[in-house]
Amino acid sequence: TIMSFEKEKAKFKNELSTLYGQYTESIFYKTDESGAKISAGRFLFSSDKSWDNMKEKIMLKLLRSIVTGIPQNMVWATGGHSAAAGHGNLFNESYSMVLQKYMKPVFEQSGIKFEVRPYGMGATSTGPEIASCIKEVFGNDFDILWWDYGMTTGFKNQFYIEYFLRRAVLNKNNPAFVAYGVKYGKHFLEAEKKGYASFVFDERKWSEVQEKIPDSEGLSETEISKMPVNLRAFKCGKVIENAGLCKEQKYSVDPLADKACNNRLYRVRWHPGWKWHSIFGIFQAFFLVELLSDALLEIKSSIEDPQVMLLNLENKENLLKMEVGNFTPVQALSVPQGFPVDLLYHGENICHTARLPSQIRYKGILTQSGIQGSFLNNSYDEGTSDTDNFLFMSHDNLTLAKMPSMYQSQCTTYLLQIDHPDWFLSNSLGQSSIILPNKAEQTAYGLPELKGFIMICRSWCGNSRCKQYQVEIQSEFVSVWVNGVSANVNLWNGCALLNHSKGYRFPSDSNGLFELKFRVKLEARILRVSSIII
Structure with a gap:
């Protein structure tokens, strides 16, 4: 296993030399005080303690593969x-797909099946919707969660990051948490002390790396053409991508592609280009290569029997699961009086979400259709897209809908975008109802003891057409009922907390289920809901 791994690791490093040429050493390595050479996979990611925690997670996968003979995921x-979704670029240029390209063969040679779920979403922050829908969006089986919501969440909203982190560690695999675009706050440290791996990408050291990137400013086209391919027009002056020639050549152009592809949407200043995505995907890959290397070496050098090592690590993982509810928030969420904040952090819930990308959509759980697919195809249940009839179709059931004009899926042979703000539709032609959790959700996630506190998140509207016909859930023209009880709406951070005359808690029916009914009382208007969280 180690020999096979070393061969794939060598291939990965050779590829770096091809892409970055004579600058490979200076960009991807540094020398510490002792004179030892350290890779970017180590020095860009904070915390020795989290490194050890993450190494043990990988050791657990390796040992299970060794002992059982069954490749682990x-x-x-x-x-x-x-x-994070790669907007402005071809989808295969996004850093997640770069990571997948390099790490899949490396892990497979070590007895582990490696999968990347590139589930970034445009115009999306870390909470409260996505934080409450982690298992439905990312699945309940992920091992590492990369957080890249800094631009939409902001440095001041650290409580949202903690909220997301607390919900993430509820996952059955005790996942590692790796954040980009934020500072290493106390909530990361608290998770680390409990035994979780919680990293923050070190942007100060990334700034030091940028100093090593060659400057293209003032060079002729001939001089630039002689530079390694991934560094051509990457930095102009002290600016990565967004100045001079670097700005002009930020996004890839295919001479054989049609205008629709080369004039694709979202090629804006705040979106990084393909060279940035490439180097970040490689940083992530180097991070995993080094962790996998350490895990393999520790197993090889140990005198313990593999079965004993495996048992000890599994016992440690089981103890860690018991720590999930033992967190005290560093900076608690501010919620209306009567709504239990601890339930948001670690209470059982279900999230019925129309958002894409998401596992609940790809696995056919949301619509119970049994139609399954992935982000690489559209074979999953896409819902109704008959835009012209949204206002005039009677919907007894809350209907999954999409607006094709907001989709940018493909140009020629290239996949462009997999994230779409789909929604559930209700209009003025009668009541639309839904019973939750549905049977497929019960099978996939179990039937948890839901407390009856309900949050409904509104769908983002990205064009004038949907704004023209949309009515908001808090409007006097919308009525909502839960199991026959009329509900009021209290807006909270972009979502609506439902309540009634006796408080925020709604009783379930005798089967532990909740029937929600919606009615739009304004003619030729629609209500658009992206997620219902109970």
């Missing part, structure tokens, strides 16, 4: 905003 899930 390692899932990296990417969460983030439009930059």
Whole structure:
């Protein structure tokens, strides 16, 4: 296993030399005080303690593979905003797909199946919707969650990051948490002390790396053409991508592609280009290569029997699961009086979400259709897209809908975008109802003891057409009932907390289920809901 790994690791490093040429050493390595050479996979990611915690997670996968003879799964899930989704670029140029390209063969040679779920979503922040819908969006089986919501969440909203982190560690695999675009706050440290791996990408050291990137400013086209391919027009002056020639050549152009592809949407200043995505995907890959290397070496050098090592690590993982509810928030969420904040952090819930990308959509759980697909195809249940009839179709059931004009899926042979703000539709032609959790959700996630506190998140509207016909859930023209009880709406951070005359808690029916009914009382208007969280 180690020999096979070393061969794939060598291939990965050779590829770096091809892409970055004579600058490979200066960009991807540094020398510490003792004179030892350290890779970017180590020095860009904070915390020795989290490194050890993450190494043990990988050792657990390796040992299970060794002892059982069955390859284990390692899932990296990417969460983030439009930059994380790769907007402006071809989808295969996004850093998540770069990571997948390099790490899949490396892990497979070590007895582990590696999967990346590149589930960034445009115009999306870390909470409260996505934080409450982690298992439905990213799955309940991921091992590493990359957080890239800094641009939409902001440095001041650290409580949202903690909220997201607390919900993430509820996952059955005790996942590692790796954040980009934020500072290493106390909530990361608290998770680390409990035994979780919680990293923050070190942007100060990334700034030092940028100093090593060659400057293209003032060079002729001939001089630039002689530079390594991934560094051509990457930095102009002290600016990465967004100045001079670097700005002009930020996004890739295919001479054989049609205008629709080369004039694709979202090629804006705040979205990084393909060279940035490439180097970040390589940083992530180097991070995993070094962790996998350490895990393999520790197993090889240990005198313990593999079965004993495996048992000890599994016992440690089981003890860690018991720590999930033992967190005291560093900076608690501010919620209306009567709504239990601890339930948001670690209470059982279900999230019925129309958002894409998401596992609940790809696995056919949302619509119970049994139609399954992935982000690489559209074979999953896409819902109704008959835009012209949204206002005039009677919907007894809350209907999954999409607006094709907001889709940018493909140009020629290239996939462009997999994230779409789909929604559930109700209009003025009668009541639309839904019973939750549905049977497929019960099968996939179990039937948890839901407390009856309900949050409904509104769908983002990205064009004038949907704004023209949309009515908001808090409007006097919308009525909502839960199991026959009329509900009021209290807006909270972009979502609506439902309540009634006796408080925020709604009783379930005798089967532990909740029937929600919606009615739009304004003619030729629609209500658009992206997620219902109970």
